[in-house]
Amino acid sequence: MAKVLTEQNFQQEVVQSGKPAMVDFWAVWCGPCRILEPIVEDLARKYGDRALIGKVNVDENPMLAAQFGIRAIPTILFFKNGEVVDRVVGAVPQPILEEKLQALLNETVS
Numbered sequence: 001m002a003k004v005l006t007e008q009n010f011q012q013e014v015v016q017s018g019k020p021a022m023v024d025f026w027a028v029w030c031g032p033c034r035i036l037e038p039i040v041e042d043l044a045r046k047y048g049d050r051a052l053i054g055k056v057n058v059d060e061n062p063m064l065a066a067q068f069g070i071r072a073i074p075t076i077l078f079f080k081n082g083e084v085v086d087r088v089v090g091a092v093p094q095p096i097l098e099e100k101l102q103a104l105l106n107e108t109v110s
Helices: 009-015 031-047 062-067 094-107
Strands: 002-004 021-026 052-057 075-080 083-089
Touching: 002 009, 009 021, 009 052, 009 083, 021 031, 021 094, 031 052, 031 094, 083 094
Parallel strands: 002 052, 021 052
Antiparallel strands: 021 075, 075 083
């Protein structure tokens, strides 16, 4: 299951964890976000032991959304060593997210 990230735990869970991370910025009222939800959960099941797969509700965590310049949702940010290294805006097919996540993991291993 994707980790629920908040303004209170984001620093520890994503920035300081040392693990690569994929973070979905979403909202309850967002249709494309609901389309992406099962994809994010599937990736969390597949990669959860090797990477943090998390979700940030932008309505409940507006400071995080502002900090990362989230202007449209869903936006998915990819983190390596606590830094944003890639982003995807909009509902995209699972293979695109999986490819970016795999690239992130491969970079981390080498």
